[in-house]
Structures are given as structure tokens and as C-alpha cells.
Amino acid sequence: AQTVTQSQPEMSVQEAETVTLSCTYDTSESDYYLFWYKQPPSRQMILVIRQEAYKQQNATENRFSVNFQKAAKSFSLKISDSQLGDAAMYFCAYMVGSRLTFGEGTQLTVNP
Amino acid sequence: NAGVTQTPKFQVLKTGQSMTLQCAQDMNHNSMYWYRQDPGMGLRLIYYSASEGTTDKGEVPNGYNVSRLNKREFSLRLESAAPSQTSVYFCASRLKPHQPQHFGDGTRLSIL
Numbered sequence: 001a002q003t004v005t006q007s008q009p010e011m012s013v014q015e016a017e018t019v020t021l022s023c024t025y026d027t028s029e030s031d032y033y034l035f036w037y038k039q040p041p042s043r044q045m046i047l048v049i050r051q052e053a054y055k056q057q058n059a060t061e062n063r064f065s066v067n068f069q070k071a072a073k074s075f076s077l078k079i080s081d082s083q084l085g086d087a088a089m090y091f092c093a094y095m096v097g098s099r100l101t102f103g104e105g106t107q108l109t110v111n112p
Numbered sequence: 113n114a115g116v117t118q119t120p121k122f123q124v125l126k127t128g129q130s131m132t133l134q135c136a137q138d139m140n141h142n143s144m145y146w147y148r149q150d151p152g153m154g155l156r157l158i159y160y161s162a163s164e165g166t167t168d169k170g171e172v173p174n175g176y177n178v179s180r181l182n183k184r185e186f187s188l189r190l191e192s193a194a195p196s197q198t199s200v201y202f203c204a205s206r207l208k209p210h211q212p213q214h215f216g217d218g219t220r221l222s223i224l
Contacts, residue, residue, distance in 0.1 A: 004154070033210050045155075045202065045215035052210075091154050098143055098162045099170070100204075100213060102154030 004094050006103035013082045014111050020067075021077045021106045023092030032096040034068070034075045039105075040088040048090070051075065082110050114138050118203050118216035125193045125223045133188040133219050135203030143206045144186035145213060146170075146178060148199040155202060161186055193223045 003026045013019035025034070036048040051059045051068050059066050063083075067076045079086055087110045092103040119134045137144065142163050147155040147170075157170030161180040175197060177189045186205075190197055200220050204213040 009152075035212060043200065043218045045204075047212045047214075050212055093154075095210065097209065098160055098168075099157060100145070100155075101171075102156070104152065104154045 004092055004101050004103035006090075006092055006106050008106045009104070010107045010109070012109040012111060013079070015082055015084060017082055018078060018080045019082055019108065021079075021090050021092075021108070023075045023077070023103055025073050025075065025092075025094045025101075027073065027094065027096065029096045032094060034066075035093040035095065035100075036064070036066070036075075036077045037091045037093060037102075038086075038088045039091065045091075049077065079108075084110050084112060086110050116203055116205055116214055116216035118201075118219050120219060121217065122220050123222070125190075125221065127193060127195060127223060129193050129223075131190045131193060131221070133190075133201055133203075133221070134185070135187065135216060136185045137203075137205040137214070138184065139205060139207065139214065140183070141205035141207045141214070142183070143209075143213075144180065145204040145206075146176075146186070146188045147202045147204065148172065148197075149202060149218070150199050158188065158201075195223050197221065198223045 032053045034051045038046045049061045063080045089105045116137045145160040146158040149155045159178040161167045164183045200218045203216040206213045
């Protein structure tokens with residue numbers, strides 16, 4: 001079975017600073033997709049960024065970027081110039097076929 | 113711009129009562145999903161429907177049934193609610209394989 005591990009239950013960052021959230025996964029598949037979702041207190045699940053496993057180039061979306069290390073099965077999220085609105089629970093997720101598997105989440109606090 | 117709509121948003125049940133959670137999407141998506149989210153855990157897949165007319169078990173299907181009523185609607189039924197089913201339930205949909213899932217706002221269900 002595929003598993004996704006987020007080893008940091010909580011992280012904090014100062015406003016305008018950079019923070020990196022860790023994620024590792026376990027799979028025997030070669031074709032899969034990875035995602036980071038953000039869940040603010042409103043409970044919505046908001047897609048932050050996605051990465052195709054067959055692409056070597058790391059995905060970037062404005063202040064959000066990933067460090068995808070396929071051999072190490074690692075998929076970390078870097079948030080640059082952190083803003084108060086970035087405070088949320090962040091979930092790493094792995095998808096193969098129709099099924100999406102989530103990690104347990106990292107609660108990010110942004111300090112003013 | 114509705115996206116994925118879940119009803120109700122909140123519900124309290126007594127042990128043994130039955131309940132159907134409704135989900136509808138207006139994006140013409142093919143696949144639909146039901147997840148539950150418990151404190152300190154990521155979302156876990158209950159059931160999914162890869163296409164209209166098909167349903168499959170996910171990671172935690174026991175105690176639940178689903179119906180893919182048509183392409184738009186995918187309902188989740190608890191026949192005899194148990195306190196262990198107290199959770200936040202999310203519905204999601206997706207157009208094509210490997211595309212991100214779009215989530216509803218969740219239903220908070222408490223079973224006494």
C-alpha cells in the first residue's frame with residue numbers, strides 16, 4: 001500500500017521569511033502525481049501545487065515551489081515571503097490511478 | 113461558480129440513526145470521491161466512483177454505502193450511525209485521471 005509521511009506536525013515561520021514543509025512517500029509505481037493542498041480554518045481544501053513524477057523539473061506557483069527528489073521519494077514544499085494568509089494545515093498527497101492518498105498534515109503558523 | 117456542493121454542512125445524529133450525505137458537482141467531472149477527516153489525520157478515502165455507473169471501495173468503507181445517482185451526484189449513506197463515524201466528510205470530483213481533485217466544503221457529522 002502507498003503511504004505518505006509528513007514528519008512535521010507543526011511548523012512556524014516569521015512573516016516574509018521562507019519555510020519548507022517535508023513529505024516522503026512510499027510507492028512501487030513509476031507513473032504517479034504529487035500534490036500539496038492547503039486547508040485553512042474555513043475547512044476548504046485548496047490545491048497549492050502539483051508535480052508529475054515523470055517531470056524532472058520542480059513545479060513552481062508564485063511563492064510556492066517544490067523540491068521533488070524521485071529517487072529519495074521526497075516531495076517538500078517551500079513557501080517564500082510567507083504571508084499571514086498562508087497560515088493553514090498543509091497536506092501532501094500522492095495519486096496513482098483514481099486514488100489519492102494523503103499525509104497526516106503539517107499545521108503552519110505565520111507569526112507577524 | 114458552485115463547483116462541488118455538499119449538504120448538509122452540519123448534522124448531529126443519535127447512534128443507530130441513518131443519514132445520507134449529498135454531493136453534487138456542476139463541472140461535468142467523471143470521477144467523484146468521499147473522504148473522511150479525523151483529528152490529527154489526513155483525509156481517508158471511503159468510496160469512489162471512477163465514472164458514472166461504477167463505485168469502488170476505498171481505504172475505510174465499512175459502515176458506509178454510496179450511490180452514483182447520475183454524473184452530477186454521488187451520495188454517501190450511513191445505515192446505522194456509530195460514534196466512531198463522527199468526522200468531517202468531504203466530497204471531491206475530478207475530470208480526468210491525474211488531474212487534481214476539487215473538494216466541497218465538508219460536512220461535520222457528530223454521532224452521539
